Amino acid sequence: MQNTDITIVGGGSAGLTLALLLARQQLRVVLVEKGPVPADAAPGTSATGAQPEYQRVSALNMASRALFTELGVWPGLLSGAAAYTDMQVWEADSFAKISFAAAQQQVEALGYICDNEQIRSLLYQQLQQHSNVQCYFEVGISQLKQGERDVMLQLDNNELILSQLLVGADGVNSFVRQHMQLPLTHWDYQHTAIVAKIRCAEAHQLTARQVFLATGPLALLPLPEPDMCSIVWSAETDEARRLMALDNTAFNQALCAASHSVLGPLTLQSERQAFGLTMRYASSWQRGRVVLVADAAHSIHPLAGQGMNLGLMDVAALAQLIGEQQAAGEDLAATTMLRRFERWRKAEAQSMIITMEAFKRGFTAKAPLAKLIRGLGLVAVDRLPLLKQQLMAHALGLKGDLPQLAQQPVAGADV
Ligand SMILES: Cc1cc2nc3c(=O)[nH]c(=O)nc-3n(C[C@H](O)[C@H](O)[C@H](O)COP(=O)(O)OP(=O)(O)OC[C@H]3O[C@@H](n4cnc5c(N)ncnc54)[C@H](O)[C@@H]3O)c2cc1C
Numbered sequence: 469m470q471n472t473d474i475t476i477v478g479g480g481s482a483g484l485t486l487a488l489l490l491a492r493q494q495l496r497v498v499l500v501e502k503g504p505v506p507a508d509a510a511p512g513t514s515a516t517g518a519q520p521e522y523q524r525v526s527a528l529n530m531a532s533r534a535l536f537t538e539l540g541v542w543p544g545l546l547s548g549a550a551a552y553t554d555m556q557v558w559e560a561d562s563f564a565k566i567s568f569a570a571a572q573q574q575v576e577a578l579g580y581i582c583d584n585e586q587i588r589s590l591l592y593q594q595l596q597q598h599s600n601v602q603c604y605f606e607v608g609i610s611q612l613k614q615g616e617r618d619v620m621l622q623l624d625n626n627e628l629i630l631s632q633l634l635v636g637a638d639g640v641n642s643f644v645r646q647h648m649q650l651p652l653t654h655w656d657y658q659h660t661a662i663v664a665k666i667r668c669a670e671a672h673q674l675t676a677r678q679v680f681l682a683t684g685p686l687a688l689l690p691l692p693e694p695d696m697c698s699i700v701w702s703a704e705t706d707e708a709r710r711l712m713a714l715d716n717t718a719f720n721q722a723l724c725a726a727s728h729s730v731l732g733p734l735t736l737q738s739e740r741q742a743f744g745l746t747m748r749y750a751s752s753w754q755r756g757r758v759v760l761v762a763d764a765a766h767s768i769h770p771l772a773g774q775g776m777n778l779g780l781m782d783v784a785a786l787a788q789l790i791g792e793q794q795a796a797g798e799d800l801a802a803t804t805m806l807r808r809f810e811r812w813r814k815a816e817a818q819s820m821i822i823t824m825e826a827f828k829r830g831f832t833a834k835a836p837l838a839k840l841i842r843g844l845g846l847v848a849v850d851r852l853p854l855l856k857q858q859l860m861a862h863a864l865g866l867k868g869d870l871p872q873l874a875q876q877p878v879a880g881a882d883v
Pocket residue numbers: 477478479480481482483500501502503525526527528607608609637638639640642643644661663700743761762763764770772773774775776777778779
C-alpha cells in the first residue's frame with residue numbers, strides 16, 4: 469500500500485503537466501497511465517537524435533507557452549516547433565476572408581505548432597527529476613473507491629494507492645468520469661477530422677491557413693520544414709469516409725483542390741488518421757475527493773485549435789488552488805476549493821464551447837443569405853483592427869481569467 473497526496477489518472481499533456489506542477493510544490497504524486505512511457509521525441513535529447521514525427525500536433529497559444537516556460541520544457545519544445553506569424557481564413561466559393569498577423573498583435577508569433585508526443589516526452593523528462601513523483605505506465609485500474617478521508621485506487625498489478633485527492637485526466641472517454649457517474653452533456657459534431665502530414669510544392673511561409681468548405685474546415689498548419697504542413701481536415705462524416713477510402717493519389721488531388729492550390733500540389737507524407745468529433749461537457753466536474761480536468765471534463769471541435777490550451781489552463785488553475793490549500797495547511801480536496809476550481813474553469817470551457825458552436829454553425833449554414841451575411845461580417849471584422857485585436861487576444865491566451873503561471877510576460881523570449 470502506498471500513501472500519497474495526489475493521484476493522477478492519465479498521462480497525456482494535462483496529466484503530465486499537472487504532475488510536474490504538483491511535484492514542484494513538493495507534494496507526493498502518483499501518476500497512472502494505461503499506455504506506454506512517452507516516446508523520446510525531443511530533438512537533440514533522444515538517444516537516436518530523432519526529430520518529432522508530427523503525427524499529431526497542437527497549436528499552442530501564449531498562455532501555454534508561458535506555462536511551459538515556467539516548467540522548463542519550452543526551449544526543448546520550441547526547437548521542434550513552428551512559430552507561425554500569420555493566419556489566413558477564408559470561405560470556399562465566397563468573398564469571405566480574414567487575415568491576422570503577429571506584427572499587428574505586437575507579438576512574435578500567433579501560435580506554435582508542436583508535436584503532441586514531444587510535449588509528453590519533454591514533460592516526462594522533467595518529471596523524472598522529481599523523486600516525489602511515481603509514474604506507473606501500462607497499468608489498468610481494477611478499483612476506485614472513496615471514503616471520507618481518502619481515495620483508494622487499486623491497479624491491476626495489485627498496487628494499492630491511497631491519496632487525499634484523485635484527478636481524472638484520462639481523456640475524452642474518461643474512466644474516472646464514468647466510474648464516478650459524473651453526468652455528461654454531449655453532441656455529435658457530425659464531423660470527422662482527418663489528420664496527416666503533407667509536403668507542399670510552395671513554402672508555407674509560417675502561415676497557418678484554414679478554408680471553410682461546404683462540408684467543414686480544412687486547416688494547413690505549418691511545420692518547421694518550410695515545405696511541410698500538418699492538415700486537420702474536418703468533414704461531414706460521410707464525406708470524411710469517402711476521403712479516407714481514396715488512394716493516396718486521389719486524396720492528394722482532392723486535398724489540393726480543397727485548399728484552392730494555395731500551396732500548390734500537396735502530397736501525403738504519413739498515414740491518414742481519422743477522429744470522430746464530439747462535444748463533451750461534464751455538468752459536474754467533482755464529487756467528494758475526485759475531480760476532472762481537460763478532455764475528461766470537456767472536449768471541443770478542433771477548428772480553432774484550443775482544446776489542449778484549455779486543458780493546460782485547467783491544470784495550472786487546479787495546481788494554483790491546491791497550492792493555496794497547502795500553504796494554509798488545509799485539506800487538498802476541500803469541497804470549497806474543488807467547487808471554486810469547477811466554477812472558474814467551467815466558465816472558460818463554456819465560453820469556448822459556445823464560440824466553437826457559433827463558428828461551426830455560422831460556417832456550415834448553406835443558405836445564400838447566410839453566406840452573404842458571414843461574408844460581409846468577416847470582411848467588416850477584417851477592416852476593424854481593434855475588434856480583430858480583441859478577437860485574437862483571446863485566441864492567443866493573452867486575455868481571460870488565466871492562472872498565475874500562464875500570465876507571465878513572454879516579451880523578449882526567443883521565437
Ligand atoms: C484532430 C484534433 C486536432 C486537435 N488540434 C488541437 C490544436 O491545434 N490545439 C489544441 O490546443 N488542441 C487541439 N486538439 C485537442 C487536444 O488534442 C486535446 O484537447 C488534448 O490532447 C487533451 O489532452 P488530455 O491530456 O486531456 O487527454 P489525452 O491526450 O487524451 O490523454 C489522456 C491520457 O489518459 C490515458 N488514459 C485513458 N484512460 C485511462 C485509464 N483508465 N487509466 C489510465 N490512463 C488512462 C490515455 O492513455 C492518455 O494518455 C485537437 C484534437 C483533435 C481530435
